[in-house]
Amino acid sequence: MKLNLKIWRQQDAKSKGKMTDYSLGGVEGDMSFLEMLDILNEQLINKGEEPVVFDHDCREGICGSCSLMINGEPHGPDRMVTTCQLHMRKFNDGDTIVIEPFRAKAFPVIKDLMVDRTSFDRIQQSGGYISVNTSGNTVDANAIPINKHAADEAMDAATCIGCGACVAACKNASAMLFTSAKVSQFALLPQGQVEATERVQNMVRQMDLEGFGNCTNTGACEIECPKGISLENIARLNREYYSANLKG
Amino acid sequence: MSALIKSSLARKVVMALSGLFLVFFLGQHFVINVTSVFAPDTFNTWSHFMGYNPLVQYILQPILIAGVIVHFVMGFVLELQNRAARGVKYVSYKGSANASWISRNMIITGLVVLAFIGLHMYDFWAHEMSYKYIDVKPEDPTRYFEETVHKFEPFWRTIIYIISFVLLALHLLHGFASSFQTMGVNNKYSAAIKLFTKVYAIGIPAGFIFIALYHHFNQIPH
Numbered sequence: 001m002k003l004n005l006k007i008w009r010q011q012d013a014k015s016k017g018k019m020t021d022y023s024l025g026g027v028e029g030d031m032s033f034l035e036m037l038d039i040l041n042e043q044l045i046n047k048g049e050e051p052v053v054f055d056h057d058c059r060e061g062i063c064g065s066c067s068l069m070i071n072g073e074p075h076g077p078d079r080m081v082t083t084c085q086l087h088m089r090k091f092n093d094g095d096t097i098v099i100e101p102f103r104a105k106a107f108p109v110i111k112d113l114m115v116d117r118t119s120f121d122r123i124q125q126s127g128g129y130i131s132v133n134t135s136g137n138t139v140d141a142n143a144i145p146i147n148k149h150a151a152d153e154a155m156d157a158a159t160c161i162g163c164g165a166c167v168a169a170c171k172n173a174s175a176m177l178f179t180s181a182k183v184s185q186f187a188l189l190p191q192g193q194v195e196a197t198e199r200v201q202n203m204v205r206q207m208d209l210e211g212f213g214n215c216t217n218t219g220a221c222e223i224e225c226p227k228g229i230s231l232e233n234i235a236r237l238n239r240e241y242y243s244a245n246l247k248g
Numbered sequence: 249m250s251a252l253i254k255s256s257l258a259r260k261v262v263m264a265l266s267g268l269f270l271v272f273f274l275g276q277h278f279v280i281n282v283t284s285v286f287a288p289d290t291f292n293t294w295s296h297f298m299g300y301n302p303l304v305q306y307i308l309q310p311i312l313i314a315g316v317i318v319h320f321v322m323g324f325v326l327e328l329q330n331r332a333a334r335g336v337k338y339v340s341y342k343g344s345a346n347a348s349w350i351s352r353n354m355i356i357t358g359l360v361v362l363a364f365i366g367l368h369m370y371d372f373w374a375h376e377m378s379y380k381y382i383d384v385k386p387e388d389p390t391r392y393f394e395e396t397v398h399k400f401e402p403f404w405r406t407i408i409y410i411i412s413f414v415l416l417a418l419h420l421l422h423g424f425a426s427s428f429q430t431m432g433v434n435n436k437y438s439a440a441i442k443l444f445t446k447v448y449a450i451g452i453p454a455g456f457i458f459i460a461l462y463h464h465f466n467q468i469p470h
Contacts (some may be wrong), residue, residue, distance in 0.1 A: 072345065077345070098340040103338055106335065109336075125383055171330070171334075171343055171347070171352050172331070173334045174333070204255055207256070208254075213333030214256045214259060232434045235429050235433065236434070238257060238429075238431065238432035239258075239432035
């Protein structure tokens with residue numbers, strides 16, 4: 001199939017970017033979206049032009065590196081997939097595809113479609129961990145019995161790959177779904193209780209410091225999340241935060 | 249505690265609690281108004297009580313006005329912060345693909361409701377203030393029903409009220425349920441709460457529309 005691509009090109013973080021049009025033929029339905037961009041880049045390199053910069057790593061929906069706003073939706077029109085799992089069969093011959101970076105003040109563009117998502121790392125570093133001895137005196141994970149329901153919910157929250165689609169989709173560029181998943185995965189487990197108070201306070205504080213917007217419960221994040229992280233996590237984050245602060 | 253006050257979650261709590269308070273007030277307002285359809289004397293009695301009871305006038309009324317102001321100011325602050333958080337706007341943004349128009353446009357429905365509150369205050373509250381404190385007219389517990397019915401005589405006012413109530417219903421359809429999510433309520437009762445909020449969000453404004461239309465078409469001679 002032949003596609004018309006409108007891609008955001010931006011030299012560096014300080015430059016002003018603009019949309020650039022490309023025409024790309026020979027695209028197969030079985031290609032992933034990133035493979036389609038690989039072909040475009042090969043052609044650009046052969047023509048002596050600069051290839052389009054975009055984030056990618058595992059290309060199997062695990063790492064959370066690939067981003068891209070595709071026709072106004074993070075990771076494109078498909079549900080529960082990352083951009084690397086999006087196939088070109090979702091598009092038709094002659095389609096125009098608008099490709100932009102994830103937009104948020106807290107996700108500044110580095111170049112073209114690549115954005116700096118280290119704000120997520122800083123939220124995680126501020127409290128998304130538990131302090132356990134892992135050298136020489138490791139406690140067996142199964143030594144503490146955990147009921148199946150809590151374990152399942154914690155696991156569901158832990159599947160967040162930190163891709164940033166929630167922020168990209170949210171009209172407010174809010175990072176509540178990400179932060180809530182990272183808080184929930186520990187809040188549901190006994191191992192997470194020791195640092196529970198500081199964790200939620202620090203992670204919310206860091207989230208605010210990074211300049212993400214406020215959640216207005218539109219639910220866009222849940223729909224666009226490639227891992228199906230539920231809004232229930234945001235309600236849990238709220239509960240955890242209020243009780244942590246009211247405790248003192 | 250100080251961290252809570254400064255946080256983004258605190259702003260959400262302020263929106264949620266002030267919103268819930270206004271929703272509760274709306275229900276109480278409806279209960280009194282609906283009596284004007286089938287029991288004018290009861291409507292007069294309750295309206296007179298609300299207009300002259302010191303607790304209502306000097307404590308509840310200022311709290312209500314403060315609630316409206318806080319809800320509006322905080323909503324506006326959140327809107328500005330949220331717009332700034334995006335930074336560079338998308339060339340293509342398909343908001344309808346993942347969220348309802350209602351949830352994405354609370355500022356629009358909210359501003360219409362605010363404008364309506366302005367008109368409503370002019371229509372009824374300003375009149376009451378003038379009657380009681382400027383003209384210093386004597387108490388008359390029988391005047392409210394007739395005054396209310398006459399307010400809905402002009403077609404334009406009835407239409408403005410109806411449009412405003414439709415937008416209020418849209419505002420409540422997202423806002424009422426959303427306030428429970430903000431307060432952290434997400435459990436086995438969530439589905440029932442969501443259903444209740446939807447019935448309330450549509451039912452109460454629909455009731456107000458019915459009252460406005462009823463009085464418009466059942467005018468009494470001046």
